[in-house]
Amino acid sequence: MSIFNSLSCSIFVALVLIGEAFLLSRAQDPSRLSLSYYSKTCPTAQDIVRSEMDCAVKTNPRNAAFMIRLHFHDCFVQGCDGSVLLDDTATLIGEKHADQNVNSIQGFELVDKIKEKLEAACPGVVSCADVLAIAARDATILVGGPYWDVPVGRLDSKTASVDLANSDIPTPQQPLATLIAKFLEKGLSVTDMVALVGSHTVGMSRCVNFRERIYGGDFQLTSKNEPSSQANLAKLKDVCPADGGDDNVSGMDYYSPTVFDNAFFETLLQGSGVLSSDQEMYSSLLGFQTSRIVDKYWADAALFFKDFADGMVKMGNITNPQGGEVRKNCRFINI
Numbered sequence: 001m002s003i004f005n006s007l008s009c010s011i012f013v014a015l016v017l018i019g020e021a022f023l024l025s026r027a028q029d030p031s032r033l034s035l036s037y038y039s040k041t042c043p044t045a046q047d048i049v050r051s052e053m054d055c056a057v058k059t060n061p062r063n064a065a066f067m068i069r070l071h072f073h074d075c076f077v078q079g080c081d082g083s084v085l086l087d088d089t090a091t092l093i094g095e096k097h098a099d100q101n102v103n104s105i106q107g108f109e110l111v112d113k114i115k116e117k118l119e120a121a122c123p124g125v126v127s128c129a130d131v132l133a134i135a136a137r138d139a140t141i142l143v144g145g146p147y148w149d150v151p152v153g154r155l156d157s158k159t160a161s162v163d164l165a166n167s168d169i170p171t172p173q174q175p176l177a178t179l180i181a182k183f184l185e186k187g188l189s190v191t192d193m194v195a196l197v198g199s200h201t202v203g204m205s206r207c208v209n210f211r212e213r214i215y216g217g218d219f220q221l222t223s224k225n226e227p228s229s230q231a232n233l234a235k236l237k238d239v240c241p242a243d244g245g246d247d248n249v250s251g252m253d254y255y256s257p258t259v260f261d262n263a264f265f266e267t268l269l270q271g272s273g274v275l276s277s278d279q280e281m282y283s284s285l286l287g288f289q290t291s292r293i294v295d296k297y298w299a300d301a302a303l304f305f306k307d308f309a310d311g312m313v314k315m316g317n318i319t320n321p322q323g324g325e326v327r328k329n330c331r332f333i334n335i
């Protein structure tokens, strides 16, 4: 009898532990994302993010660029799971150390601020990964870009991976075939890639990321000596000396770096894209498909907007199959 009792007790304890583990760390299936996920548990979630973003973008329009890029760097590593937001601890090395992130991605304090407001309204409900997805959409609208409905219900990871961040996030030096392969690996098409890179219509690049292009002869090669390109090259050289000034910045869209429009694609038509990876989409010998898409987006801003919105939803649907939790503080996993 006592053996039976202790056995049933062990089974009970095991079941409770499994149940708790399940509750604390739910698996993530992309089909779980829905537009109404927080409609009962946090009906004001979208309004809270929007009003914080409104204020932040009015104060500094580059905050919009920060949020769009953070969402991208989050989704390309383990899926959109807030892993990019994690700080180092004794047992975790954050993705902030990855080559494409270090000294580069920004906006963490803004995420903290939004999350604090959400925690005050609905504690433990809205994930950090969803904060990034909603904030990236709001950022886009606030600087003049398209609206899209953001499916929500993502979970936050309990892990981060610097190695995956180093291998999966594209770099500005990579050739077109590698860039395309990196997007295809994530289930994103060539059209998705060109449309999403179109977000370089806002924000800045550091000199260290385009020095080689402007002094190595590549820029002159693609620009075919058009006067506007020569003027752009001179501007870039002013910002970015051959030596030093690594962190000096230039807009990737010379004309309107704080407005979400299709002017970025014109820079590619002129051969004066700031990043080599951007120009590759128009000038690479393998760019027959991408250059046609660039032409179309320059001719038709509405098409660019539509494809960008669709691409952001697709990218946002990359979930982390490991599942996770709703972090209380986006920088640390829950204790």
Ligand code: HEM
Pocket: 062, 064, 065, 066, 068, 069, 072, 103, 104, 105, 106, 170, 171, 172, 173, 179, 196, 197, 199, 200, 202, 203, 204, 205, 206, 207, 209, 275, 277
């Ligand atoms: C071919 C793929 C891509 C490459 C190689 C690339 C590379 C870069 C680089 C090198 C910078 C400048 C960073 C710095 O100098 O610190 C940058 C900025 C930016 N990227 Fe990309 N990117 C790519 C795709 C994307 C995608 C898909 C998005 C969003 C959906 C995106 C959004 C942004 C934004 C908004 C900025 C400006 C950030 C700021 O102002 O701080 N990029 N990107």
